[in-house]
Amino acid sequence: MTAGKLLKLVLDNARRHRREFVLSGFGIVFGIAAFVFFLSLSMGVRSKVLEVFPLERVEVIAPTAGLAGADLTKRMDDSTVELIQNQELVKVKSIVPRMTLSFPVALSGYFEGNRMSLEFIGDGVDPAYVRDADIGDMFKDWETDPAPLLDCQLPKYTCEGLYYCDKQDMKCHHRVPVVVSKNLIEVYNKSYAKSHGLPIIGGMEQFIVQRGGLSKMRLYFDLGMSVIDMNQKNLLSEPRRVEGVLLGISERAIPLGATVPIGYVERWNREYVGEKAATAYSSIIVELQHKEDVAPFGKWLMDVPNLRLEDSNGERFASIITIITLIFIVIALVIVTISAINIGHSFFMQVSERRREIGLLRSIGATQGNIRMLFVGEAALLGFLAGLVGVGLGIGVALTGDWYFVHHTADFAFKPKTLFDIQLWIPISGLGLAVLFGVIGGALPARKAAKMQPAEALTQ
C-alpha cells in the first residue's frame, strides 16, 4: 500500500469517525495547549531574567574578613583587574570595576512636595557599562568634559538647564548623573510608598515626564554629611554639596542604592578619605565569553587571587524557573498520557466495531502490516489534528494573556514588554509530542486489529 493511498484511507476513516475523533482528541488538545503555554511562558520569563542577570556575567568580590573590628578584607584594585584580564583559563569579554563611596553622603531631594533626606548608598561604574538606549549619553563624567565651565549667574547663583552653581568655584557644573536599579523602585513601591502615602512608580520614563522632565529630577548630595551621625571627624575635607539628576532606571545600577559614573566616586573618595580609597574597588563585573566558563573561573578566583564570585541571581532564578517549568511540563505530559490511554480505549472500541471492515480489507489483499498502519495512521492523524488545535489554543491563550498583562496590569519596575517567548521549536515539539502520544495510544489497538483472524472478523 502506498503512502498516498494509506493517507486517503486514513482521511476517509477520520471523516467517518468525526465524533470519536473529537472526543478522543480533547485530552491531547488541552495537554498540548498547556505544554505550549507553560513552555512559552517559561522561555519568556527565563529570557527576561537572563537578560537582566546574564549567566555569563559574574561579579567578583573579596570575601569579607575582619579582626578586632579592623577590616582585613582583601583589597581589589587595578592589579586585580589586570590579573583577571591576563589569566588564560577562560576567555573574558569585558571587565568593569565598581567602586563604592568610602565616606558618608547624605542625599536629599523633593518628592511630591515633601523634602526627603536619606543616607546615600551608592557606587560608581564605567559610564559605558550603564549607557543604553533608555539612559542615553547623559550618563558620563561631566567633570572631564573639555568644554570650559561657565560662571554662575548672580545674584541668585543660577545656571542654565541641567547645570548647578557650585559655590566653591562659582562655576556652573553639570549635575551628577544618577541611575537607580529596579530593585530599589520595587522596594520603594512595596514598602515605602504604601507606608508614607506616596504614589507608586511604574515606568520611570513616564514618571519623569509626569513630573516635568529631567530638570525636576534634582537630587542633592551632601558630601561628608550623614543623616545618622552628623559629626564626621576623620574626613580630609569639609562637607560640601553637589547636585545630581536622576536619569532613570538601569539594570546595571547597584541593587539597593544609586550609581554614578566612577570618576565622581574616585574624586570624592580621594578628596574625603585619601588615595587608597580612590583606587580600591568594591567588586569587579566580569563578562565571560561562555557561560560554561563560570565554574572554572570561580575555582581559579578562589585558588589564585583568593577572591570569590557573588551568588548569581541569574543562575538562581534560572534554576527556579527550570524547576517550575519542569513541574508544568510534567503536568502537561500527564494530561497527554491520560489522553493517550483514552485514545487507546477509544481505538479498542473502534477495532471491535470495525471488525467486519477489517475482515473485508484482509479478504481483498490487506496484510497485517497494512491494517496496523491504517490504525496507527488514524491515531497519528488524530494526534496531529488535536496537536494542531492544542498548539493554536496554547498560543491563543498565551497571546491573550500577554495582551491582558501588557494593557490591564499596573506598571511595576520589572514589568517586561512581553511575558511569553513562543520559539518555533515549542509548537513543533508540541505537535511532535501530540503525534507521538497519539501513536502510542493507537499502537495496541492497531496490533489487535492486525492480529485479528479475517475469517473471525467477518463472522461478527
Next chain:
Amino acid sequence: MSTEPVISVRDVYKSYGHGQVKTPVLRGVSFDVQKGEIVAIVGQSGSGKSTLLNIIGSLDTCDKGKVKVLGRDFDSAREKQLAAMRNQDIGFVFQAFNLLDHLSCIENVVLPSVFTHAKASEAHEAGMAALTRVGLKDVAKRSPTELSGGQKQRVAIARALYSRPKLLLCDEPTGNLDTDTGREVIEFFAELNRDDEVTLIIVTHEERLSSFAKRIIHIQDGVIHSDESGAKA
C-alpha cells in the same frame, strides 16, 4: 496429461475453542478442484462448510493438513504472498455483501486497488468495467445504502471481479436475496464460469444454487459425506 488442480485440500482438520471445550469443525477433509469447475459445498449449519471456504481463501488457518491453492502451498507461503493472492487471484462474495457504506459503489469496487500500485485512473477504469459487467454502471457514484439487496450483491460481485480473479469463493451469496434476484446472481455466476473460465466454489444450503453446480460436495459433521459430479450447469 493431468493438470495441477486449482485447489488441493488434503486431510484438513480444524477445531475451535481450547481444552475440554474444543469443538472439532473439520475432521480430515480432502478433495481437489480443477480449473473451471463450479463446486457447491453444501451442508447443515455448523457442518464446517464456511470454515472450509475460509481456509481455502486463506482467511483462516487449519490445525492440520495441507492446502494448496493456485499453486501456492499455504504451509510455506508468507503472509504477504497470501495477501497478494487474495488481492489478485481470488474474489470473495459474502452473504452480508460487506460493502462499506461511507464509500460510493465505485469506491467499494476499486477498494482492492488500495493494496496495489495501480493508478487511480486505471483502477477507476477497471472498476467501471466490473460494474458494467454486473449491469450497475449507472449507480457507480451512489452510496450502497441507496441500493436494493440484489444490487448490493452485484456491487459486491463487481468488487470480487475487479482484479479479474481466477477463483471466486462465495459464501451463501444468495442467502439475503429473494428468489428472482437469487436466480439472476446464479445466472451471472454461470456466465462468468462459461466466458471467463473462473473456478467457482459456492457454499450454500439452498437447493436451487447447489443444483446449478457441476459438482456438489456434501459436508456433514466435519467430514465429506458425499462428492457428486454431473449436476447440470
